[in-house]
Amino acid sequence: MSKDLSDYRKEIDRIDDEILRLLNERSKSVIEIGKLKKERDAGANLHTPGREAAIIERLTKQNTGPFPTDAIQSVYREIMSASLSLEGPQKVAYLGPRATFTHMACMQKFGSSAQYVPVHSIKDVFSEVERGRANFGVVPIENTTEGVVNHTLDMFIDSNLLIYGEVLQEVSHHLLSTSGLLDDVKKIYSHPHAIAQCRNWLETNLPHVPVSEVASTARAAELCMDEPSSAAIASELAGQLYGLKVVKARIEDNLNNFTRFLVLSQKPPERTGKDKTSLMLSVKDKVGALYDLLRPFASHGLNMTKIESRPSRRKAWEYIFFVDVEGHIEEERVKKAVEEVTPRCLFLKILGSYPAHS
Numbered sequence: 001m002s003k004d005l006s007d008y009r010k011e012i013d014r015i016d017d018e019i020l021r022l023l024n025e026r027s028k029s030v031i032e033i034g035k036l037k038k039e040r041d042a043g044a045n046l047h048t049p050g051r052e053a054a055i056i057e058r059l060t061k062q063n064t065g066p067f068p069t070d071a072i073q074s075v076y077r078e079i080m081s082a083s084l085s086l087e088g089p090q091k092v093a094y095l096g097p098r099a100t101f102t103h104m105a106c107m108q109k110f111g112s113s114a115q116y117v118p119v120h121s122i123k124d125v126f127s128e129v130e131r132g133r134a135n136f137g138v139v140p141i142e143n144t145t146e147g148v149v150n151h152t153l154d155m156f157i158d159s160n161l162l163i164y165g166e167v168l169q170e171v172s173h174h175l176l177s178t179s180g181l182l183d184d185v186k187k188i189y190s191h192p193h194a195i196a197q198c199r200n201w202l203e204t205n206l207p208h209v210p211v212s213e214v215a216s217t218a219r220a221a222e223l224c225m226d227e228p229s230s231a232a233i234a235s236e237l238a239g240q241l242y243g244l245k246v247v248k249a250r251i252e253d254n255l256n257n258f259t260r261f262l263v264l265s266q267k268p269p270e271r272t273g274k275d276k277t278s279l280m281l282s283v284k285d286k287v288g289a290l291y292d293l294l295r296p297f298a299s300h301g302l303n304m305t306k307i308e309s310r311p312s313r314r315k316a317w318e319y320i321f322f323v324d325v326e327g328h329i330e331e332e333r334v335k336k337a338v339e340e341v342t343p344r345c346l347f348l349k350i351l352g353s354y355p356a357h358s
């Protein structure tokens with residue numbers, strides 16, 4: 001006799017019981033790891049991004065299906081986030097409000113079991129971590145269409161925090177409402193930037209619907225909870241947090257919009273073998289100074305993935321350069337290049353070596 005629905009559900013219940021038992025067994029090892037980490041260094045970061053990446057990579061490679069390989073990342077993101085909370089609370093300060101792309105980047109990195117603290121400015125994110133009120137901070141550093149976030153770069157001039165990691169977050173806007181039906185939409189709310197990024201879609205699809213600017217995309221979503229004839233242009237996360245349905249997903253005009261975020265910490269992460277080093281330096285004002293500066297990186301075979309300049313704010317026409325190179329500061333070739341570059345600079349500061357986003 002062939003199996004029916006209830007037979008398959010019984011089978012699933014049995015497997016789920018086993019998964020739950022295994023998750024609890026896994027958790028016991030996690031708790032022991034947490035104790036060992038604290039014994040080694042009471043103030044250490046418990047979060048270990050290199051180990052998390054290795055687990056996901058190993059399982060992704062080994063999966064033969066039919067469980068979707070893409071889902072392994074999200075399932076394990078949450079398993080490891082919950083596990084880490086057993087080792088100790090993880091506080092993450094970020095540039096709020098809730099449900100923004102910065103919040104989404106935080107969730108991508110730390111999962112939903114971390115404690116998130118939205119603050120009002122990039123400066124406040126830095127100070128929460130500097131004062132030890134948060135273990136980590138998350139700030140935007142650059143966007144594919146709008147370029148570098150100068151305010152974040154400027155903060156590194158006076159701060160001693162380290163870059164602990166990077167997160168690449170896709171910036172994708174959704175039209176959200178309580179019913180999820182396009183015909184119900186008589187008014188739209190959003191932040192001016194999000195409205196500008198969806199201009200063509202709005203003109204083509206909802207040309208006569210008035211659009212009102214509000215302080216944030218999260219505020220737009222919040223307003224729509226009580227206004228069934230209004231829709232918000234906001235993130236997928238805003239839809240989830242405010243209980244709205246998707247009228248239309250991905251309405252941004254440029255479908256290739258990403259923001260890169262930096263994770264800040266007082267302590268460095270472990271070396272992983274796929275790391276990146278960020279430096280900040282300023283050069284003497286003479287012909288060829290920048291060329292001299294870049295040469296050691298090239299001669300040691302280091303790939304420079306970014307160079308940005310900012311006025312130093314200390315002296316007119318003096319510039320500070322922000323440089324990213326592939327490799328870890330403990331690697332011989334990176335160490336040598338930095339040793340050669342240092343005497344050519346007015347000053348040089350290492351902002352951190354951290355796992356490159358894969």
Ligand SMILES: O=C(O)C(=O)C[C@]1(C(=O)O)C=C[C@@H](O)C=C1
Binds near residue numbers: 030033047052055
């Ligand atoms: O292996 C560790 O260092 C752990 O703390 C365990 C674990 C896990 O759940 O596997 C949890 C959190 C870390 O960020 C990495 C991995």
